[in-house]
Amino acid sequence: MPRAADLPLTLTPLTSEDAAMPLHRRLYFILRAAIFDGRLTVGARLPSSRAMAHQMGISRNTVLTALDQLMAEGFIESRQGSGTRVVARPLPPSLAAREAIPQSPLQGRAISRRARELAELESPFGRASLLPLAPGLPDLDAFPHREWSRLLARRWRRPSRNLMVPQDAAGHPDLRAAIAEHLGRTRAVRCTPDQIILVAGSQQGLDLTARVLLDPGDQAMIEDPCYGGLKGALHAAGAQPVPVRVDDGGFDPELAQRLWPEARLACVTPSHQFPSGGTMPLERRLALIDWANRRGGWIVEDDYDSDFRYAGAPLAALQGLDSGNRTIYCGTFSKSMFPSLRLGWLVVPEDLLPAFLAVRRMADVAPSALTQSAMADFMAEGLFAAHLRRMRSLYAERRLILLQAAGRHLKGLLEVTSGDAGTHAIGWLVPEADDRVAASAAEAHGLAPSPLSRYRMNPGSPGLIIGYGNTASTMIETAILTLARALR
Numbered sequence: 208m209p210r211a212a213d214l215p216l217t218l219t220p221l222t223s224e225d226a227a228m229p230l231h232r233r234l235y236f237i238l239r240a241a242i243f244d245g246r247l248t249v250g251a252r253l254p255s256s257r258a259m260a261h262q263m264g265i266s267r268n269t270v271l272t273a274l275d276q277l278m279a280e281g282f283i284e285s286r287q288g289s290g291t292r293v294v295a296r297p298l299p300p301s302l303a304a305r306e307a308i309p310q311s312p313l314q315g316r317a318i319s320r321r322a323r324e325l326a327e328l329e330s331p332f333g334r335a336s337l338l339p340l341a342p343g344l345p346d347l348d349a350f351p352h353r354e355w356s357r358l359l360a361r362r363w364r365r366p367s368r369n370l371m372v373p374q375d376a377a378g379h380p381d382l383r384a385a386i387a388e389h390l391g392r393t394r395a396v397r398c399t400p401d402q403i404i405l406v407a408g409s410q411q412g413l414d415l416t417a418r419v420l421l422d423p424g425d426q427a428m429i430e431d432p433c434y435g436g437l438k439g440a441l442h443a444a445g446a447q448p449v450p451v452r453v454d455d456g457g458f459d460p461e462l463a464q465r466l467w468p469e470a471r472l473a474c475v476t477p478s479h480q481f482p483s484g485g486t487m488p489l490e491r492r493l494a495l496i497d498w499a500n501r502r503g504g505w506i507v508e509d510d511y512d513s514d515f516r517y518a519g520a521p522l523a524a525l526q527g528l529d530s531g532n533r534t535i536y537c538g539t540f541s542k543s544m545f546p547s548l549r550l551g552w553l554v555v556p557e558d559l560l561p562a563f564l565a566v567r568r569m570a571d572v573a574p575s576a577l578t579q580s581a582m583a584d585f586m587a588e589g590l591f592a593a594h595l596r597r598m599r600s601l602y603a604e605r606r607l608i609l610l611q612a613a614g615r616h617l618k619g620l621l622e623v624t625s626g627d628a629g630t631h632a633i634g635w636l637v638p639e640a641d642d643r644v645a646a647s648a649a650e651a652h653g654l655a656p657s658p659l660s661r662y663r664m665n666p667g668s669p670g671l672i673i674g675y676g677n678t679a680s681t682m683i684e685t686a687i688l689t690l691a692r693a694l695r
């Protein structure tokens with residue numbers, strides 16, 4: 208039987224990771240590896256801690272620390288009179304052999320069909336690009352960092368005990384009241400603060416909504432093109448996203464009912480279709496509500512960026528027209544504050560609240576109390592309203608500069624259109640162009656517009672989504688000139 212005393216026990220570090228490790232930890236790994244690969248088999252007796260310390264020229268305490276750890280994890284046992292012996296068996300060959308590690312991370316692994324489908328979807332969450340013309344970002348430099356950090360520090364310096372323990376799965380009461388007031392005043396959303404559930408961005412709101420309202424296999428109508436994270440959330444719930452092509456008026460309920468008479472839910476961006484930019488007219492909104500009432504279906508209204516409208520006040524929400532309580536309204540601070548804040552909300556019909564809250568608790572208990580309370584203060588002190596006003600005029604200016612620059616430099620290459628809201632425009636390519644090739648050419652020139660086809664389920668006109676939220680006004684003209692060069 209091999210004995211530990213016969214092992215070439217050397218603590219000489221083999222890698223830089225080894226070198227950074229404390230000696231007791233290194234010894235623990237050496238002995239563990241010898242047990243796992245069968246050099247030390249069950250019953251093998253270890254030398255005394257004193258002898259090992261002497262052999263390796265380290266302190267006895269170091270050896271004892273390593274042995275204690277191996278003992279606590281069940282690798283060795285110490286009996287009075289018979290010393291310390293190995294009690295764990297080597298790893299079976301299937302676990303030990305390096306070849307057993309699959310080539311692709313998922314190959315041959317028994318994960319769920321749903322996870323496999325999600326892993327195969329093109330991720331909507333590449334690292335957000337900070338390059339000029341990247342869509343989806345607000346101006347990160349114009350954010351009032353100083354005020355925000357003051358509010359965070361104030362809350363954290365003397366946190367109440369309530370702040371340190373999750374209180375309410377629906378979120379901080381002051382913030383829910385502030386959001387209800389903001390939505391009522393600016394979007395004619397009809398709700399009480401109790402109907403608001405704070406979530407980690409609208410992505411979590413969409414995910415919760417799908418899991419509460421849909422069963423596996425249920426059809427959910429989505430706009431084509433649409434935000435990719437929505438498709439993912441529906442897949443994650445086992446539902447089947449089915450596409451309805453949008454036009455200038457966004458989602459067309461008549462076309463939708465003809466295509467998908469069995470659908471249970473419709474996800475729409477009526478104020479500012481994402482990404483193509485249309486606004487859903489009143490008759491379509493009413494027709495969609497009528498569909499939901501007749502069919503017992505649900506409407507998900509994703510109101511992701513309508514704080515920014517330049518042709519007047521923000522548009523009223525579809526939710527406010529729906530007296531039958533069949534609309535779940537979803538909003539986010541990702542565009543009005545910044546996206547890594549991970550704070551958004553759902554407005555949920557009262558009778559659905561218990562189900563939404565139960566599912567929400569299972570997901571992650573409750574949102575972070577610190578960010579919520581600081582956000583409540585930010586709104587209560589009027590800083591949010593002031594920030595929105597400032598950003599609205601900044602983005603209005605950028606939109607105009609972009610459209611004028613496009614008119615001068617992109618003729619014949621891209622026809623740029625922009626709704627009167629949001630922080631991006633669409634540059635339409637000629638029908639036979641490939642927008643992914645165009646986006647790669649732009650990227651090679653240091654720009655990051657997004658190809659429209661990435662957001663589509665069915666083929667459609669090629670185009671680029673051109674963001675101006677996080678591109679400084681002074682940079683836009685140069686960026687458009689560079690884009691023209693890249694496309695040529």
Ligand SMILES: Cc1ncc(COP(=O)(O)O)c(C=O)c1O
Pocket residue numbers: 343407408409410411434436476481509511538539540541546550551
């Ligand atoms: C239309 C739309 N909905 C939802 C989201 C998700 O936003 P978040 O999860 O950051 O709140 C985005 C993000 O860009 C979006 O464009």
